Amino acid sequence: MCGICGIVSPEITPQSKEIVSKMMATLSHRGPDDKGMIIEPPFVFGHARLAIIDIEHGKQPMQNDDGSLTLVYNGEIYNYIELRQELIRCGVKFKTFSDTEVLLRVFEHYGPDCLKKLNGMFAFAIYDSRKNQLFAARDHFGIKPFYYTLLKDGSFLFASEIKALFQHPACQPEQCREGLNEYLTFQFCLGNKTLFRDIYRLEPAHFLLLEPQTNKLTFHRYWEPSYEIDAYHTEDYFIDRLQILLNSSIEGQLRSDVPLGGYLSGGLDSSSVVTLAAASYGHGFQTFTGKFDEGPDYDESAYARLVADKSDCTYHEIVPTARDFVDLLPLLIYHMDEPAAGPGLFPQYLVCKLARKNVTVVLGGQGGDEIFGGYARYLVAYLEQSMKGAIFETQEEGRHIVTLESIIPNLPLLKQYVPMLQSFWSRDLFAPMDDRYFSLIDRSPDLEAILHPDVWREYDRDAVFAGFQDIFNLPETSSYLNKMTWFDQQTLLPALLQVEDRMSMAVSLESRVPLLDYRIVDLVASMPPALKFQGGNTKYALKRAMASLLPIEIQNRKDKMGFPVPLKEWWNGPVREFVWDTLLSSRCSQRGMFNTSQLEKLIQKEGRYGRQIWGALCLELWQKQFLDNGN
Numbered sequence: 001m002c003g004i005c006g007i008v009s010p011e012i013t014p015q016s017k018e019i020v021s022k023m024m025a026t027l028s029h030r031g032p033d034d035k036g037m038i039i040e041p042p043f044v045f046g047h048a049r050l051a052i053i054d055i056e057h058g059k060q061p062m063q064n065d066d067g068s069l070t071l072v073y074n075g076e077i078y079n080y081i082e083l084r085q086e087l088i089r090c091g092v093k094f095k096t097f098s099d100t101e102v103l104l105r106v107f108e109h110y111g112p113d114c115l116k117k118l119n120g121m122f123a124f125a126i127y128d129s130r131k132n133q134l135f136a137a138r139d140h141f142g143i144k145p146f147y148y149t150l151l152k153d154g155s156f157l158f159a160s161e162i163k164a165l166f167q168h169p170a171c172q173p174e175q176c177r178e179g180l181n182e183y184l185t186f187q188f189c190l191g192n193k194t195l196f197r198d199i200y201r202l203e204p205a206h207f208l209l210l211e212p213q214t215n216k217l218t219f220h221r222y223w224e225p226s227y228e229i230d231a232y233h234t235e236d237y238f239i240d241r242l243q244i245l246l247n248s249s250i251e252g253q254l255r256s257d258v259p260l261g262g263y264l265s266g267g268l269d270s271s272s273v274v275t276l277a278a279a280s281y282g283h284g285f286q287t288f289t290g291k292f293d294e295g296p297d298y299d300e301s302a303y304a305r306l307v308a309d310k311s312d313c314t315y316h317e318i319v320p321t322a323r324d325f326v327d328l329l330p331l332l333i334y335h336m337d338e339p340a341a342g343p344g345l346f347p348q349y350l351v352c353k354l355a356r357k358n359v360t361v362v363l364g365g366q367g368g369d370e371i372f373g374g375y376a377r378y379l380v381a382y383l384e385q386s387m388k389g390a391i392f393e394t395q396e397e398g399r400h401i402v403t404l405e406s407i408i409p410n411l412p413l414l415k416q417y418v419p420m421l422q423s424f425w426s427r428d429l430f431a432p433m434d435d436r437y438f439s440l441i442d443r444s445p446d447l448e449a450i451l452h453p454d455v456w457r458e459y460d461r462d463a464v465f466a467g468f469q470d471i472f473n474l475p476e477t478s479s480y481l482n483k484m485t486w487f488d489q490q491t492l493l494p495a496l497l498q499v500e501d502r503m504s505m506a507v508s509l510e511s512r513v514p515l516l517d518y519r520i521v522d523l524v525a526s527m528p529p530a531l532k533f534q535g536g537n538t539k540y541a542l543k544r545a546m547a548s549l550l551p552i553e554i555q556n557r558k559d560k561m562g563f564p565v566p567l568k569e570w571w572n573g574p575v576r577e578f579v580w581d582t583l584l585s586s587r588c589s590q591r592g593m594f595n596t597s598q599l600e601k602l603i604q605k606e607g608r609y610g611r612q613i614w615g616a617l618c619l620e621l622w623q624k625q626f627l628d629n630g631n
Contacts, residue, residue, distance in 0.1 A: 001026030003048040004072040009155035012041040020046040022167035030505045058098030071104045075122030075144045078252035111380045114221045134210040140205030162184035162337040173626045188495035195338040212582035228475035242545045250276040251516040260361035261286030266303025267560045269365025278311035286314045288355040290347040294566035318354045326578040336508040339618035342493040343565040349503040356507040367516040368486040372539040397415045397486035406535035413558045446611040479529040505614045
């Protein structure tokens with residue numbers, strides 16, 4: 001795991017080297033073990049290394065034998081041993097045992113088609129001096145980041161984190177209005193946009209080609225799951241195949257030359273990963289759990305301990321406090337580059353910090369909800385669908401995958417989501433699928449009251465909805481579940497992986513996500529939707545695959561929490577003072593983003609912490625950190 005950066009420009013000067021040096025320094029937390037730079041006009045590449053595989057010989061940037069290919073790379077190729085053996089059989093000779101050299105050689109041998117062979121998490125750039133071309137690619141799900149911008153003088157900048165790009169004097173942070181509108185709606189940006197104007201992310205499962213002489217920049221998608229349903233195989237076949245792939249993914253991601261362990265929340269996803277990893281790793285696999293002392297609604301540690309004990313793991317635990325939250329949040333916004341997702345990034349950071357004291361690599365359960373259909377809102381959506389089908393005697397999907405009768409036993413999962421139900425059913429009941437799912441994930445109504453009227457007038461809901469529809473309705477499937485999970489895999493999942501990457505890299509920890517193996521996603525996409533979401537039973541396929549291995553208490557849980565933070569319970573202490581000082585400061589008022597009087601009313605009310613306060617707090621801290629240069 002590393003930090004990468006570089007400049008490709010028609011004119012490489014001594015200043016270019018200085019800029020890349022500053023970019024590398026900005027990324028030093030991602031790679032404290034080593035740093036390297038190479039200057040060969042028209043490019044300068046920089047690398048900060050966290051050594052995981054072949055610690056002595058995997059230095060970067062790395063070149064092939066004749067120097068025609070230069071690589072900088074962040075990530076891990078889990079099937080590097082198999083690829084190495086394949087290339088050796090083709091006559092390729094290796095100088096190291098690193099996955100970095102395997103990546104370089106496989107590109108040298110296959111060109112862009114190498115992406116069809118890679119199983120891993122990666123973001124990398126290769127300059128091909130024979131073609132005078134830059135090739136850059138990002139993994140299937142966006143686990144590893146890649147940001148870029150094209151300057152007016154024709155210079156192309158890229159880096160693992162946005163803040164590194166700002167080391168170039170011609171690249172200054174400015175707010176992107178379209179990105180802001182999408183953030184106000186979803187708490188993340190769609191497609192390649194960021195909250196910064198003219199700074200973009202390379203989308204997951206894409207590669208780019210840059211021709212420096214002409215500044216021609218093209219993008220290509222190299223993979224996406226097919227939703228062509230496999231109606232020929234039985235449920236037992238799919239479950240057996242899923243078990244094989246889960247074990248294969250875990251075994252590949254346990255490859256490491258440094259100590260490793262696993263995150264363990266006590267939910268189905270992390271419990272599955274830890275159980276399989278511990279079985280393969282052996283005695284003493286280390287697990288890391290966070291909990292809060294503010295009551296059972298914020299403490300899953302009993303479930304985590306149950307799994308750790310059953311799997312003979314070494315259990316570690318941390319208890320974050322209100323003081324920690326106040327002290328850390330500005331730093332976390334700095335590491336994030338742009339706000340995304342909810343308060344869970346705070347305890348996640350402290351769990352990462354705990355893990356880093358003991359290991360260098362951790363395995364986690366990220367991606368399970370988006371792949372296997374684990375979010376409660378999927379159940380909310382299908383509750384409406386089953387009512388619609390029963391009332392109107394219709395079925396938009398061509399076949400009932402959830403009936404009103406079959407969904408009833410699974411409705412207790414929605415006990416803590418009654419406010420969501422009330423809001424969801426208060427408007428446009430039984431509308432088309434895309435309208436209804438947009439209503440489930442649209443957070444702008446929560447923020448309208450606290451935004452300054454001038455800001456709200458620039459909010460273009462129709463444009464945001466059109467962008468949503470382009471993604472939601474893209475796959476050739478009539479399945480509501482497939483459309484919902486597809487959208488979340490393309491948008492929410494990269495946002496959550498941004499949190500995963502930034503919080504772990506902030507403490508120089510490598511975080512791996514074994515459920516996000518493209519082979520698993522291909523298999524699940526081909527499953528009949530009724531199998532994936534049987535009667536509204538979330539993650540049915542994963543539960544069946546793990547049924548013989550997990551404690552029954554984990555399998556039957558209907559109270560999964562998602563790492564909630566007790567901000568309401570902390571409201572009358574330092575948290576409220578911190579929020580007051582941040583959102584009611586003179587600088588925040590002068591900025592003109594929020595309706596200050598409305599914010600003051602919210603803050604004065606006891607126990608009124610919610611999405612409005614969180615959204616405003618993150619935006620203000622982000623603007624203060626980046627748009628005000630921290631002043």
